[in-house]
Amino acid sequence: MIQTIAMIAILCISLATLALIYRVIKGPSIPDRVVALDAIGINLVAIVALISIALNTNAFLEVILLLGILAFIGTVAFSKYLEKGVIIEHDRDR
Amino acid sequence: MTEIANVFIIVFILLGAFFILVAAFGVIRLPDVYTRNHAASKSATLGVLCVLLGTLLFFYFKDGYFNSRVVLGIIFIFLTSPIAGHLIGRAAYNSGVKLWDKSIRDDLKNVSKAKDTAGKGQ
Numbered sequence: 001m002i003q004t005i006a007m008i009a010i011l012c013i014s015l016a017t018l019a020l021i022y023r024v025i026k027g028p029s030i031p032d033r034v035v036a037l038d039a040i041g042i043n044l045v046a047i048v049a050l051i052s053i054a055l056n057t058n059a060f061l062e063v064i065l066l067l068g069i070l071a072f073i074g075t076v077a078f079s080k081y082l083e084k085g086v087i088i089e090h091d092r093d094r
Numbered sequence: 095m096t097e098i099a100n101v102f103i104i105v106f107i108l109l110g111a112f113f114i115l116v117a118a119f120g121v122i123r124l125p126d127v128y129t130r131n132h133a134a135s136k137s138a139t140l141g142v143l144c145v146l147l148g149t150l151l152f153f154y155f156k157d158g159y160f161n162s163r164v165v166l167g168i169i170f171i172f173l174t175s176p177i178a179g180h181l182i183g184r185a186a187y188n189s190g191v192k193l194w195d196k197s198i199r200d201d202l203k204n205v206s207k208a209k210d211t212a213g214k215g216q
Contacts, residue, residue, distance in 0.1 A: 002152060005104050009111035009145070016118035023121050023130070031127050031186035038178055039121065039134040043114060045171065046142045049149040049164075050107070058153050064146065064167040068174070075178040079185035 006054040010047060017043050034078050041071030099155040106148030113141030126194040127186050135179025143168055 020043070023036040045067045052060040081087050120133025150164045193200060 002100065002103060002107075005107055009107050012111040012115050016114045019118035019122050029127055029186070029191045031182055031189070031191055032130060034182050035127065035131050035134050035179075036121060038175075038182070039117065039138045042138045042142050042171070042175060045167070046110065046114060046145040049145050053107075053149055053152055056156075058159055058161060061149075061153075061161050061163055065163050065170060068167055068171045072170075072174040072178055076181055079178075079181040082182075082185040082189050 003054050003056070006050045010050050010054070013043055013046055013050070017047075030082060031079075034075060034082075038071055038075045041067060041074070045071075096155070099151060103148045103152050103155070106144050106151065110141040110144030110146075110148065113137050113144060117141060126197075127191050128183060128193065131179055131183050131186070135175055139171060139175040142171055146171075 017040055020036045020040050024033050024040070027033045027036060045064050048060055048063050048067065052058060077087050114137070117133055117137030120137060121130050124130045124133055146164055146168050150161065150168075153159045153161055153164075187202060
């Protein structure tokens, strides 16, 4: 029963990811693409959780936290690059 | 696993999938990058939180396995996804992405102009 519900939810989230991929390809500016890629990373977290329900195993639950951290680091690095032109700045006070 | 736990798990999972789908429709249909950012960083976060809560309840009620990493994932996504949305919105404004044509109010315009003249004065 819950496995069927999990497959239906995976279908919905896959449609949502396709919509976000459309925004990544067409988006008129760079921050549009970064927003869509961040949302794709967040959707992957949900897909991993639902697949571990559908396969009835708890071996994949570490991947959830890992994907959350990686999506956050990628978005922060890219927004800092867009704003300042560099990601890791040199220290000028030394 | 009792029936009422089943009902809670199914409701959480379907609600989360619905929220994620709504967020994707918002990202397609809204007019400029700030409104798209609004849709993506709020709705998708709430949807993923609902799905993860359903997963936690499923593994707890199926075989009594309380996975603390899922709790940490819920807390981490709840803390960091709005921060990522804020950072990318600020980067979009500072790198000069235009607002929508029909938006009538830009509170940051005078602030950035004052900062520009101050920067030229130095």
